[in-house]
Amino acid sequence: MSDPKTMFKEMRVRFCKTDDAIYFSHLDLNRAVLRALRRSGIPYWSKGGFSPHPYCVFAMPLSLGFESTGELFDFRLLPGVEWEPEDLKNAFPDSLKVLEIYEPCDPFKEIAFAAYEVELETAESAETIAAAFKQPLTVLKKTKRSEQEVDIREFINKIETKTGEDGLVCLFAELASGNQRSLSPNYLAEGLCNVGLFCKIRKVRRLKFLKADGSEIL
Template sequence: MSRLLFEKTGESIYISHLDLMRVFQRAFRRAGLLLRHSQGFTPRAIVSIALPLALGTESRCELLDFELQEAGTVTPEQLNAVLPAGIRVLEVYETGRKLKELVYLRVQVELEYDQGAPSAEAVDAVFRQESIMVEKQSKKGSTQVDIRPMIRKLSVDRPDGHTIVLDAEITAQQPSLNPMLLSQAVETALGKADFVHCRRLEVLDGQGEVFR
């Protein structure tokens, strides 16, 4: 299986998952790279993104699997020449690793407060609780979930009087934890932030090593 690593930054963070799939299919076509299609009445291009990214979230570590009709070399430069601003391929490679081996995400969440951020100690205390209940929205409505078991590691920094930075390793799938729920836990306990920014930094396997 061929796999590529790409980043999604800038204005591209507002491109939805389905539109991002279309962006890549179009990019392959414009680069003269023909994707293999599935068999059947409605053939689909064999291309998939590992973990759908929430709208508005930046990422430096997105993975996309693909198959070409004919064996050949694909370079980041070929695709970057036809991809929109903010979406950039970092690496293209062959892999035998299955996506089910992808277990954790390393993420960063920044909370900004116009009137002053809570102390790092107060935020740290939120995540030291045995149970961290937040409200999770889904197509079926909202439910209360305990996100504590989904957090492998977490550190808190207060680089200035107006910013809190969370660096965490969280579950990527089965179950997955949206990093925005980390900010929700802080805001529920200590008050609303004026701005929240989330980014994925790295994908990890079950041992906490970089997954490729």
């Protein structure tokens, strides 16, 4: 067996999912990225089999309706072939703008948290909301297998509250986001509602992925 390192070079792409791309499901996104890779004409490494396709792995699916300025996917380059990163950038639509292409340092499995910016429509002040996160905030957390009452604070690495524009309250939250533990930003609103602080999510934007020590995945 030849050494995989000589067969391809791992590359990482940081990209946005904004504007109308928030309506794309993860499957749609996957298809769009594979086609963009093919269209770009760059020397990508393919998976074999009956339907060979570019190797491509996403850091983490993003819920329908959320936007992001820090999505990641990895692909593989054939070694020793010249290529232009611009060709790859140009193959993406504006709503999936490529921000950066680089050689990755950290594998995706090290992702422990994701940082989000959440805009809340609420009559409450930012201070009241901030204070609420110092008390237990229980929600009924649903997974495919079970439903469980949890205190969402156990899933929060860091949270900041600010008064935003148009009377919105802005949350900057680092939430557990890994294979073992994760929390959707939707539960932040649910937790607040459960203690009588009525609010509705206006917008969610994922900003970046973090490792267990809080540093950014690179």
